[in-house]
Structures are given as C-alpha cells and as structure tokens.
Amino acid sequence: MRLINVDTIKEIIRESCSSLLFNYPSDIEEAMSLAAEKEEGRAKKAFELLLENSRIASQKHIPICQDTGMVIVFVHVGKEVLFEGNIDEAINDGVRIGYRQEYLRQSVVDDPLFKRENTKDNAPAIIYYDYIDGDRVIIEMMAKGFGSENTSKIAMLKPAQGVEGVKNFVLDTVKQAGPNACPPMIVGVGIGGSFELAPLLAKKALLRELTDVNPDPNYHQLEDELLALINQLNIGPLGLKGKTTALKVQIEYYPTHIAALPVAVNICCHVSRHTKVVI
Amino acid sequence: MRINVNTEQERFAKLHAGDLVYLSGEVYTARDAAHKRLSKMIENNETLPFELEKNGIYYVGPTPSRPGQIYGSAGPTTSTRMDVYTPTLLDRGIKFMIGKGRRDEKVKQAIIRNKAIYFIAAGGAGALYASCVKKVEAIAFADLLSEAINKLTIEDFPVFVGIDCQGNDIYEEEN
Ligand code: SF4
Numbered sequence: 001m002r003l004i005n006v007d008t009i010k011e012i013i014r015e016s017c018s019s020l021l022f023n024y025p026s027d028i029e030e031a032m033s034l035a036a037e038k039e040e041g042r043a044k045k046a047f048e049l050l051l052e053n054s055r056i057a058s059q060k061h062i063p064i065c066q067d068t069g070m071v072i073v074f075v076h077v078g079k080e081v082l083f084e085g086n087i088d089e090a091i092n093d094g095v096r097i098g099y100r101q102e103y104l105r106q107s108v109v110d111d112p113l114f115k116r117e118n119t120k121d122n123a124p125a126i127i128y129y130d131y132i133d134g135d136r137v138i139i140e141m142m143a144k145g146f147g148s149e150n151t152s153k154i155a156m157l158k159p160a161q162g163v164e165g166v167k168n169f170v171l172d173t174v175k176q177a178g179p180n181a182c183p184p185m186i187v188g189v190g191i192g193g194s195f196e197l198a199p200l201l202a203k204k205a206l207l208r209e210l211t212d213v214n215p216d217p218n219y220h221q222l223e224d225e226l227l228a229l230i231n232q233l234n235i236g237p238l239g240l241k242g243k244t245t246a247l248k249v250q251i252e253y254y255p256t257h258i259a260a261l262p263v264a265v266n267i268c269c270h271v272s273r274h275t276k277v278v279i
Numbered sequence: 280m281r282i283n284v285n286t287e288q289e290r291f292a293k294l295h296a297g298d299l300v301y302l303s304g305e306v307y308t309a310r311d312a313a314h315k316r317l318s319k320m321i322e323n324n325e326t327l328p329f330e331l332e333k334n335g336i337y338y339v340g341p342t343p344s345r346p347g348q349i350y351g352s353a354g355p356t357t358s359t360r361m362d363v364y365t366p367t368l369l370d371r372g373i374k375f376m377i378g379k380g381r382r383d384e385k386v387k388q389a390i391i392r393n394k395a396i397y398f399i400a401a402g403g404a405g406a407l408y409a410s411c412v413k414k415v416e417a418i419a420f421a422d423l424l425s426e427a428i429n430k431l432t433i434e435d436f437p438v439f440v441g442i443d444c445q446g447n448d449i450y451e452e453e454n
C-alpha cells in the first residue's frame with residue numbers, strides 16, 4: 001500500500017486556486033487566439049477584449065473573471081493507496097485557504113433554498129471519488145462559473161429519437177443559453193447511463209483538453225458535426241454574432257438501459273478553468 | 280467612441296445596438312441581493328441609499344480587492360436575473376445599465392418609455408474591467424460583501440450597446 005498524507009492533497013488544491021483563477025488554461029488561450037483570426041468586425045473586437053483581459057489577468061494577477069466559481073474536484077484513487085487523515089476536510093481546507101489567500105470571490109451559499117447564507121470561505125467543494133488501478137492518485141479540479149452552469153440541461157430522450165434527437169437537444173440548449181453563458185463556450189455532452197449519470201458525464205467531458213480527439217470515431221464525428229451546427233447559430237463571441245459560438249463539443253458516453261437515451265448538456269464559458277494533477 | 284455617462288447622456292439617443300463605446304464617469308454597483316433590498320425600500324417608501332434619477336447601475340459582484348488594489352476582478356453578471364426589479368428602477372429615473380445577456384420584454388418597454396439604455400460588457404473580462412475602475416466609494420449594504428452597493432469611477436470602460444433608446448436589441452437583430 002502507498003500511504004499519502006492528505007496534507008499533500010490540501011496543498012495541491014490550494015496551489016491550484018492560485019494557478020487556475022488568473023489565466024486561461026493553455027488549450028483555451030490557443031483556441032481563443034485561433035478563433036479570433038477567423039472573425040471580423042464586432043466579433044473580432046469581442047475576442048480582442050477577451051484576450052486583452054487574459055493578458056491583464058496574468059500580468060497584474062487579477063482573477064480572469066470575477067465569478068471565481070464553485071470548486072468541483074474529481075479524485076481518482078489508486079486501489080493501492082491509503083489516505084492518512086480526512087480527505088474531504090483536506091480538500092475543503094485547500095479551497096478555504098486558497099480562496100482567502102488569493103482574494104477570490106466567495107460565491108457559495110449553504111442552505112440553497114431558505115437561508116442562502118454565504119459560507120464566507122467558498123467551501124464546501126463538490127467532490128467525487130472513484131477508484132483506478134495502481135498506487136497513484138489523480139486529481140482533476142475545476143472552478144466552475146455559474147453563468148454558464150445555469151444554462152445546462154438534461155433530457156430523457158426516447159431511444160427512437162436517436163442521433164437527430166441528440167443533435168436537436170444540444171442545439172436547443174445552446175440556443176437558449178446564448179449570450180447568458182458567456183460565449184464562446186465549451187459544450188460538454190453526456191450520453192447514456194441514467195438520470196444522474198448523464199450530467200456527470202457531461203461535466204467530465206468539460207475536463208478534457210480541447211485538443212483531445214475522441215477515441216470513438218462515431219462520437220468524434222458527432223462532436224465535429226455538432227460544433228459546425230452550433231457555430232452556424234450566429235450567436236458569436238459575447239453573443240454579438242459571429243462565427244464562433246463554441247470552441248469545442250466534447251462527448252462522453254456510458255452504456256444505458258434498453259428503454260433509455262439520457263442526454264445532458266453542461267455548458268462552460270470560455271473561462272474554463274480546469275487542471276489535472278497526478279500524485 | 281468615448282462617452283461620459285453623467286454629463287453626456289443626451290448622446291445616448293444617438294447610439295445604436297451593437298455600437299462599441301468607451302464609458303467614463305460614475306456608476307453604482309448592484310446585483311441580485313442589492314436589487315431585492317432596493318425594491319423592498321421602494322415598496323416601503325424608504326429613502327434609498329443613492330439617487331436613482333439620471334444615474335446608472337452596473338450589475339457586478341467583484342472579487343475582494345487585494346491590499347494596494349483599487350478594485351477586484353469586475354466583469355458583468357447576467358442581467359436577466361435583475362429583470363423583475365428593473366422596470367421600477369427605470370421608471371424612477373435610472374438612465375443606463377451595464378450587464379450581460381438578454382433582457383425581457385418589460386425591461387425593453389421600460390427602456391423605450393424612459394429613453395434609457397442597456398450596455399453589455401464582455402462577460403468573463405473581469406481583469407480588464409478592474410483596470411478601468413479608478414475610484415471606489417462604499418455606499419450601502421456592506422454586509423452583502425461582493426453584492427454591496429459601491430460608487431465606481433470608471434474610465435474608458437469598453438461596452439457594446441445591448442438595447443438602444445429605441446428598443447433595438449443586439450441579440451435579436453438579424454444581420
Ligand atoms: S459564465 Fe464564466 S465568463 Fe461568464 S461570468 Fe461566469 S465564470 Fe465568468
């Protein structure tokens with residue numbers, strides 16, 4: 001067994017708060033620059049403002065967006081790993097310290113319905129665990145903005161609706177999200193599983209690098225087709241019309257029941273702050 | 280085009296949906312919780328923490344500012360959530376709003392009725408807008424933290440006209 005003290009995890013989360021919130025991840029920065037070249041007029045100006053924002057953010061160390069998000073962490077735990085200490089607490093402490101040290105916005109309320117009181121430390125994070133083989137731990141973390149989160153959707157389609165049904169649902173969701181989701185966006189799609197799994201797959205899809213190629217040729221093709229259709233919607237960067245509404249469509253899938261075709265669309269804005277650390 | 284939002288409001292009428300404008304002057308910050316309190320105060324006929332007449336509101340909840348920094352990251356938040364409160368504020372004199380995203384029909388009608396204007400700032404450009412804020416004055420609701428009302432002095436703050444005084448909407452316009 002490999003023993004890992006949870007302080008290591010706490011430190012990784014704290015450190016990620018400073019590295020994540022002040023820059024575009026490199027894949028996003030690159031996709032944004034490429035997309036800017038294809039635009040003209042107002043849409044080009046929109047990209048120029050966003051790229052200038054990213055420069056100022058890293059130079060002056062100002063958060064790239066004021067919605068510094070709610071932290072979502074996926075912990076993939078090697079089956080030969082034993083944690084020393086309370087892992088949930090370590091992750092939440094990492095968030096607390098990181099958000100305070102870096103003057104990030106506290107955007108979490110406790111009771112979501114009645115009290116809605118700010119927890120004042122941006123904790124708790126949303127944490128998912130699963131097992132992997134071996135003795136490593138992989139931590140994937142995102143600081144998710146909720147302007148785009150609020151535009152996400154799930155549908156339980158009939159299997160007969162098939163590929164067309166999926167396409168229509170994704171397109172409708174993006175259309176409704178429109179300018180409110182801070183386009184250009186990244187569209188995470190989860191297909192299959194059950195009512196709760198499909199959105200989780202969509203979330204995981206958002207963690208993939210934009211340069212990733214879907215290993216399944218059918219889904220790869222569907223991603224490309226959907227991206228082309230979305231970019232024909234003429235929503236454009238910041239909703240000001242233009243060729244770039246989305247930078248990428250990422251699909252994850254899982255087996256499902258003979259009677260089902262769950263589809264979830266999780267939308268992320270261009271400020272897609274995600275990172276992956278292997279211990 | 281550069282406009283002073285306090286002294287050159289007569290120029291609002293000449294702007295069209297989609298125009299890029301650099302705003303300077305003073306604007307008040309308010310988002311969800313502050314709007315809720317303002318509208319309660321209006322209902323109860325209480326004195327408001329700032330004059331609505333001829334002033335503007337920026338929908339923003341910034342990050343806390345670091346020591347030595349004027350203002351934290353300060354991009355726009357989604358305006359749609361303010362729609363229920365906005366017509367009343369416009370009817371009581373608010374002249375301009377800065378936010379992001381769509382507005383509903385009632386807001387649009389109130390904009391036309393009051394010859395007001397809705398500007399959209401670049402969603403996600405918090406650092407850029409922070410650097411356009413030159414002065415911050417606390418006005419009310421400090422307990423709301425990032426949602427408190429502040430008076431900002433802005434300089435060359437880049438926005439697009441979202442809904443112009445005639446009610447033309449950039450998001451709906453076909454072009
Ligand atoms: S949706 Fe994204 S870019 Fe827009 S305000 Fe929220 S975090 Fe920022």
